[in-house]
Amino acid sequence: MKRLFHTLFITLLFTFAVNCSYANSEPLVITDIGAIEGVSEHGVEHFYGIPYAKAPVHDLRFAPTVAADPFADTFKADSFCPVVPQSSFIVKRKGFRTGDNSLCLNIYRPKNAKKGDKLPVFVWIHGGAYMMGASNNPYYDGTAFAKDGVILVSINYRLHALGFYSSKYTYKKYGTTGNWGHLDMIEALKWVRNYIESFGGDPDKVTIGGESAGSMAVSSLVLSPLAKGLFKRAVLESGTILSYPFVSLYKSENSKSAFTNSAAIATLFGADDSESGLEALRTIDPLLLSYNCGYDFDMVKNTFSFFKPYFDGVVLPQDPYKELQQKKKEEVSNPKDNIEILIGYNTDEGSLFTDNLNVLELKTAIKNTFGESKVQSIAALYLKDKEPTDSAFKEASSYNADIMFNLGMKIFADAMSKNHKVYMYHFDYAPFEYKKSHKGVSHSSEIAYVFSTLPEGAQKDMKKVSDNMHQRFVNFIKTGDPNFNGKSMTPIRWPLYNERSPKVYKIDKLPYVENFKLKDRLDKLEELLYSDYDNE
Structure with a gap:
């Protein structure tokens, strides 16, 4: 009898130990490229710093992205990888470090999610003018999305010269140039397509999204033939491929600035546009490169030396504006090509980018950007009864908002709504103390509301706006309709946008549907800027 009780005791003890070990174990996912172990935090499961591409060093710098190798051992995805080398303020924050092994992604998923759950996936592309930023920014924490049944994937990609250096030699060698950062994004999307199912995701329900340069990248991927079939939906917050000066309004300006600015940085380091010049550039410290190609846009003079994506005709269309106009004439025959789009803007997009100019300086800025012949017509859209001083x-803030963000958004939405479902929002909320300042509802201020990453102690109205905006985005990611969560409809119907009936969902303390208030001015601006475009 004693032996029986002893055996039972040992058995129970072993069972208890195994169960405790299982209960305390971290989430482990088996994929075709090896085992990946994450961490359980805040009621969801996180997998940090998973490499999707090889480090872009030596021959892989200023070259197309190469997929990462399979893991030899279990990969511990318990900390963020280094951020792309950059000179921005972000690297001075606690927890941020730069390094070559930066082409990685982070996954946030619901607790106990498993293969076969077929959860929707949201791939987030950070902003930062294509020259700074990182996926581990606390504002991009995907916990709230995971708790709402969405797998969020945030990615790093090459920035500034590392991501967008253009040269004739690299174009000849690789068949493309000036889009290394975009190729990173495409490689990350391929990784998601191939392996997200192991994490419980559905590779056929992928939404890509981004803000500012991230949104510009999303619009670029929508138009890129290389990204076809890698996602079903797209979220664009403040930016498109026609955002100037971060990208370009015109094909000719794009080619000139992409190659001129790239040649200038090469010359600075004693390199020319050749094989030996490329090899020389590859030896330069990435941080040193970044310090010499930061954001330096002079609005009045219309000068800048930073890098922008190149309309190469391979990764991106050679002429995005004409490509979008063509989309108005095409019919979508393959349902897989039907991309659902959620796009929007903030009330005061231009305030962060605008100095306190006078009337004469604003007119000078317009002249230096678009030429003497268009100054008065464009200025008349913004200036009424004012003296030069x-x-x-x-x-100037409204003008900057339009040139940098709103015009491209309008053109993109008008074109895509011909054959695709498009929903447009207008974010018009800020706490009183922000709204009364000259910055207003500024660029990027909506991010924390989308991700539900408001600071502790946020006001009741802030939380209310965030709950609504976040849920609308979750609905769209799940169903392609911000009004429907898969089971029920929201009380206020957010209508589809189209060129002839430009309805917009206004996000404020009390959300409601309005007419697109900027439409008339942006239509006139488009006509002024593109009326003679065929003669460019």
Whole structure:
């Protein structure tokens, strides 16, 4: 009898130990490239710093992305990888470090998610003018999405010269140039397509999204033939491929600035556009490169030396504006090509990029950007009854908002809504103390509301706006309709946008549907900028 009780005791003890070990174990996912172990935090499961591509060093710098090798052992995905080398403020924050092994992604999924769950996936592309930023920014924490049944994937990609250096030699060698960062994104999307199912995701329900340069990248991927079939939906927050000066309004300006600015940085380091010049550039410290190609846009002079994506005709269309106009004439025959789009803007997009100019300085900025012949017509859209020395901050801010973000958004939405479902929002909320300042509802201020990453102690109204905006985005990611969560409809119907009926969902303390208030001005601006475009 004693032996029986002893055996039972040992058996129970072993069972208890195994169960405790299982209960305390971290999430482990088996994929075709090896085992990946994450961490359980805040009621969801996180997998940090998973490499999707080889480190872009030596022959892989200023070259197409190469997929990462399979793991030899279990990969411990318990900390963020280094961020792309950059000179921005972000690397001075606690927890941020730069390094070559930066082409990685992070996954946030619901607790106990498993293969076969077929959960929707949201791939987030950070902003930062194509020259700074990182996926591990606390604002991009995907916990709230995971708790709502969405797998969020955030990615790093090459920035500044590392990501967008253009040269004739690299174009000849690789068949493309100036889009190394975009190729990183495409490789990350291929990784998601191949392996996200092991994490419980559905590779056929992938939404890509981004803000600012991330949104510009999303629009670029929508138009890129290389990204075809890698996603079903797209979220664009403040930016498109026609955002100037971060990308370009015109094909000719794009080619000139992409190659001129790239040649300038090469010359600075004693390199020319040749094989030996490329090899020389590859030896330069990435941080040193970044310090010499930061954001330096002079609005009045219309000068800048930073890098932008090149319309190469391979990764991106050679002429995005004409490509979008063509989309108005095409019919979508393959349902897989039907991309559902959620796109929007903030009330005061231009305020962060605008100095306190006077009227004369604003007109000078317009002349230096679009030529003498268009100054008065464009200025008339913004300036009313003002003297040359009068302050024009508000007007200059509106002009910047349109050139940098709103015009491209309107053109993109008009074109895509011909054959695709498009939903447009207008974010118009900020706490009173922000709204009364000259910055207003500024660029990027909506991010924390989308991700539900508001600071502790956020006001009740802030939380209310965030709950609504976040849920609308979750609905769209799940169903392609911000009104429907898969089971029920929301009380206020967010209508589809189209060129002839430009309805917009206004996000504020009390959300409602409005007409697109900027439409008339942006239609006139488009006509002024593109009326003679065929003769460019």
